Amino acid sequence: MQKIIIISSLLLLGCAQNTQSHPPVGGFLSEKDLNTSRNRAKNLNAAERLQIQDWIKNQKEEFYPMSLNYWVNVKDLQNNTRKDDGEVISYQYEIFDFDQVKLSETPRKNINVRFGKFEELKAVEDALRYLGNKDEATLLVPSVLAFGTYGDNDKIPNDMPLIIKIKVL
Known part of the structure; x- marks a missing residue:
């Protein structure tokens, strides 16, 4: 009987520890959690x-x-004239992993998009600001500037750096 009480007590203590593996939904992170994330x-x-x-x-x-x-x-791409917010651009790009495997079946294409109103990857927007008409470029993008911790919920997993081949139309 005493063994059962001791084992039960240990199990209860083990269950009572609140080790959080993910931040609370809609809640706040503690300073320790923020430091861990950083x-x-x-x-x-x-x-x-x-x-x-x-x-x-x-x-x-x-x-x-x-x-x-x-x-x-x-x-010297950054030495080119930088496009300002409000300017319009049309472009397309394809995404690859670092094994050169294409991750998108068709190019992602955007026509007449205004700078400053982009809903695009930051590296893509930044490169487009310096590229001229009909220019092409290949970008090597760390995951933090790509789809980050969550991926794209399709073919791009979390924390995946990408190769992006971009063309101004």
Whole structure:
């Protein structure tokens, strides 16, 4: 009987510990949870940057870092005239993983979109601001600037860096 009471007590203590693996829905994160999240994002970003830089070393094509934390195959792209909010652009792009597997069946196409009203990946919008008419570029994008922690709920899983091939129409 005493063994049953001891085992039951241990089980109750084990169940009583509130170890939260996910933040509460609609709730607030504690300072510890925020720090854990920041550290995870920082470590993931550093690891992905190293992986992308290693991938670049094995390519025949040159890639150049952009200030927003992605790479592009157009030298000195940031020296081009930057398009302002309100300007209109039409473009399309395709998404690949770093094994060169195409993740979209058809190109994603947007016609006559205004800068400042974009609902697009930040790296795509940033690159488009510097690309001219009919220009093309390949972007190497860490997951934090792509679909992040949640993926796209389709073919792109969480925390996946991407290759994006973009063309101004």
